[in-house]
Amino acid sequence: MLFSLISLTHSTTVKAASKINDYIISNKIKPAAIQNQKGTFSEWTGYRKGVGHPEGIVVHETSEANVTAQQFTDRFNAHWPTLETYVHAFVDDNKILNIHNTDYSVWGAGPTANARYVQVELCRVNSYDAFARSLSNDAYYIASKLIQYNLPDIPGQTVISHAQASNTWHETDHQDPVYYFSTWGYSMDQFNDLIKTYYNNLKTYGDVNGHNDHVIKVHNAHGSFVPLVGINTDNQIVPIENRDLGNNSVWYTDQKKVVDGVTYHRVATHEWVADSYKA
Template structure:
């Protein structure tokens, strides 16, 4: 067999460019062969038949073959009748168990074949074009809004021995500085700016302390 099909999946186990042993030498040299696995409920049977029909239709299209019932698509029973190289009658008995027959299966294959060729999907719904990936839009950093003033900030960080500082880049983003302010020390400031919901006070050329860690007192 080239493939096995049930209600859940299609498993292709052999390259369909090459023959397999399954229905006698004459059929083996002519056909892709797929085994329909038996299932236990009507729902499972319907799903397995759908998978089987899809596999058959897709292989006809892959090899640029027309759909012709009883010619490009045949059952094991038909192959046995034509060439007499096996005595198998499947899938007739199994189909009959579910009130189904080969004519109905051929109709489903034909439907899937035509829909796949026309739209790329078995239900006839045109396949949606793949949309090009959209470039990632990164949030822009807060634009600086600098206020000028003179005053003193008293720095304190109860959770550490020092108060952290930030440095701002030209694009408005910020980086944590490598230095800190000693607790309970006062620092002259001449500018403030907003960043991520906090006010920062400048205490050197490009070092700023967050309002969480300081109290500002304007110059008289």
């Protein structure tokens, strides 16, 4: 039928830019820290490729209004044996709660997906700003887990929605987070764009928002490591022989100092790196 051809053409060629992603990125929304809060789930089963080898992440949405990440965590911890479900993390606009070691599998989306993926639940919120913050937290958790397990970011493969898991393996019928996203004019494709931005920025700069004055990446074009120096109380440079930084490594820095016209960035209490090594 001609109608379906037209609609198919439109849905595959038109990719809407996301105002919500723009809001998150232009306001440099800072995700919450990932908080490890030991849960009660007592099934310690590896993935099909073994303990510590997930193949990606399933994106869930709780489908229940007005329940925070902490409230969901408490409920799952109390009732998982009867609910017969458990996930690795709950995320809302304020918190990222990791409640089961992601080296081991959980019960989130049917046996096939459970044996392959980390499972994270996004909690429903009630304002535009809270929705943006919850997405930022969720995307940060997902990008961090991909990086932790040395996984590439491939939408539909290493990052899938619960709906995609249901439609691929038919072991559950859940379609989250598609409907909830749509109530905010948002889509899984747009969420994948946000995850990609965060993933790339975390890998390059160590920060979801890209360049950050407190994060530096260092590289020595003329050697296999980046030298460190000390700065003594007379403001003189003292070489450090027994410690150095790896090429292309990323460091938190809290201070700058100029000695003899060279700017140094502090990366440990008594260790500095010259600005010329900034990658």
